[in-house]
Amino acid sequence: MDATYLSPRSWGWRALIALPLLGGCSGPQSTLQPAGVDAEQIARLFWWMSGFAILIWGVVIGCAVFVTYIKPRSHDSRVARWLILGGGVVVPPLVLGVLLAFGLSLLPSLSAPAEDGLQISVSGERWWRRVRYPTPSGGTVELANEVRLPVGERVGFRLTSPDVIHSFWIPSLGGKVDMIPGRTTRLSLEPTEVGVFRGACAEFCGTSHALMNFRVVVMEPDAFDTWLEQQASPARPPQGEVARRGQEAFLANGCGACHAIRGTSADGVLGPDLTHVGSRLSLAAGTLPTDAESFERWISHPDDIKPGVNMPAFDMLPAPQIHSIATYLSQLE
Amino acid sequence: MTRRAQAEPDAQGKPTPGRRESLWPLAMGPLLWVAHFLLSYATAAVWCAKVGGENGSLGGVRLVIGIYTALILSGIAVVIWRGLRKHRFGTATVPHDFDTPADRHRFLGFATVLLGGLSFVATLYVALPVVFIESCR
Numbered sequence: 001m002d003a004t005y006l007s008p009r010s011w012g013w014r015a016l017i018a019l020p021l022l023g024g025c026s027g028p029q030s031t032l033q034p035a036g037v038d039a040e041q042i043a044r045l046f047w048w049m050s051g052f053a054i055l056i057w058g059v060v061i062g063c064a065v066f067v068t069y070i071k072p073r074s075h076d077s078r079v080a081r082w083l084i085l086g087g088g089v090v091v092p093p094l095v096l097g098v099l100l101a102f103g104l105s106l107l108p109s110l111s112a113p114a115e116d117g118l119q120i121s122v123s124g125e126r127w128w129r130r131v132r133y134p135t136p137s138g139g140t141v142e143l144a145n146e147v148r149l150p151v152g153e154r155v156g157f158r159l160t161s162p163d164v165i166h167s168f169w170i171p172s173l174g175g176k177v178d179m180i181p182g183r184t185t186r187l188s189l190e191p192t193e194v195g196v197f198r199g200a201c202a203e204f205c206g207t208s209h210a211l212m213n214f215r216v217v218v219m220e221p222d223a224f225d226t227w228l229e230q231q232a233s234p235a236r237p238p239q240g241e242v243a244r245r246g247q248e249a250f251l252a253n254g255c256g257a258c259h260a261i262r263g264t265s266a267d268g269v270l271g272p273d274l275t276h277v278g279s280r281l282s283l284a285a286g287t288l289p290t291d292a293e294s295f296e297r298w299i300s301h302p303d304d305i306k307p308g309v310n311m312p313a314f315d316m317l318p319a320p321q322i323h324s325i326a327t328y329l330s331q332l333e
Numbered sequence: 334m335t336r337r338a339q340a341e342p343d344a345q346g347k348p349t350p351g352r353r354e355s356l357w358p359l360a361m362g363p364l365l366w367v368a369h370f371l372l373s374y375a376t377a378a379v380w381c382a383k384v385g386g387e388n389g390s391l392g393g394v395r396l397v398i399g400i401y402t403a404l405i406l407s408g409i410a411v412v413i414w415r416g417l418r419k420h421r422f423g424t425a426t427v428p429h430d431f432d433t434p435a436d437r438h439r440f441l442g443f444a445t446v447l448l449g450g451l452s453f454v455a456t457l458y459v460a461l462p463v464v465f466i467e468s469c470r
Contacts (some may be wrong), residue, residue: 093454100458104465184387186470 024233028198031171035218038110038174041067045102050094059087110175110188119227120147121158124166126177126205127212127306128272128285133228141232142260144272145285146216147199149173150224154190167203171217176202188238191218207308213286235332246328249321253314261332271311279333284309295326358419359445361412362452369456371406373398375464381469388470394465402460409453416445442447 025032030314032041038330054286061082066077121140123130147170149155161169168187169176177187219227238244247264252257256266262275277283278292284306286296298305299322300315314322367467380394397428429440447469 089450097454097458097461100461101465104462108466108468 001229008216024246028196029200031037031169034172034199035191035195035197036173036188036299037192039172040114040178041106041110042175045106046172048102049099049101109304117154117156117254117274119156119158120161122147122168122179123170124159124201124205124212126159127201127208127309128162129212129214131170133231135228135232136225138229139232141228143231143276144280145214145282146217146280147214148219148227149189149191150221150225151191151194151218154188157187157189159185159187165203166201166205166212168199169202170197170199172197173218178203193216193329194220194320197212208306211287211306215281215286217281229249231276231279235261239330240322243328243331245321246324246326249317249325250328252316253321254327273328274332276327277332278330290330292323292326292330295329296322298327354399354441356441358415359441359448360448362409362445362449365405365408365412366452366455366459369401370459372401373459376401377469379424385469387448387469390468391463391466395467398460401458405456406453408455409449413453414440416449418442420446424434442450 024030027033031039031043031046034043080318114280121132121133123132128145129147129155131139131145131147133143135141157168157177159177159179160183161181163181165180165181166178168179171188173191174187174189179185195218197216197218199214199216201209205212238247241264251265252260256264256268258268260267261274261275266274278290282288283290283294284298284302285304288298301318302311303307303313315324376397377391377394380391381389385391385394420429422439422442423433425436425439428441429436429443433452
């Protein structure tokens, strides 16, 4: 063995170089910084597993060092045999059994529906998410690419997909559940902290799989109710001449065949609902901000931003018209 | 290591194993494990599809899988016991690698015990989910 591998100085350097990697342990998309009841359970399981893994590693390496450096001579074969049988045959099934039992005991609560609580339906589609909330009046309101939740309440999710298998995962709040065509899978989450988190698709679903993210906003219950009421209302009329021309161009160029803007004649259902698109924290499933400039980029060349996207490029429109549509959409708060 | 015993002079008083031995006892442990998995899976799937429904209770399926598990574990225990008897034939110790019918007999017995042990643990793991999960969800 190369002696430098065991020199403490070389280990010190390695540890120092690896230190910046710890930065990845925090942030809006980290299982190690839980902000929900379910994520806390998962994080606890992770820490227990890591602790025991380090303990087992220490014992194994300790034995190896003992027999090669500290007492490098023949050992009692009976003791060695029991050590091998115990550590190699008996202990692993026991450890795995305990881990399996602990993991399984978490499952019922992670998928328990919030019977009387809020039920949100999410459909994963290439490469965005259609989100449906029930409104207080008994109807539903369709939004896209953003999930808002009231803090301290258990919320149920019904997950599905019309095309390929996607996955619904908000690491800060809980576990990961697949969205499977032809099936409805369930998940429930109970956020404990107000904040903005990030969700991702964790099941490879095609070219723009990595660009299928969403923001998750956890709000105070009162603020959530106000937000939902506002989202259920029709779009506000365009403000100013440019936006007014933008609305006309939006309707005249057939955008309404795929997109809906409640309160106008645009009622398409293929693409995301745009009634309040300007109020969202991101455009194109977590890819761009929602300012007028980003809308312009998206309308002109969606395929450059998100390869394989179904929306055609509208760069054949005159630049002022694209600008006016972008202004109109960014105003839809 | 202790010096292992010789292969041949141990068979006195017992019938010497034949030159040809069946491999079925060796495969019996894993086969029982497979049978348990398929039975449990099919029972739960049919129940949830036809009776329980998407959110229904697993109900009697948990008890049925418990009965499967008890029966299959007893079967695997018998396989292990018979393997142990073969492994202990005569006085020779592992690794049973002499080219003689008696050592082949012991080797097959020892391998049966190991595979049986693996199947026993695996069957327990397959049964574990119904201890914690009560619904078809």
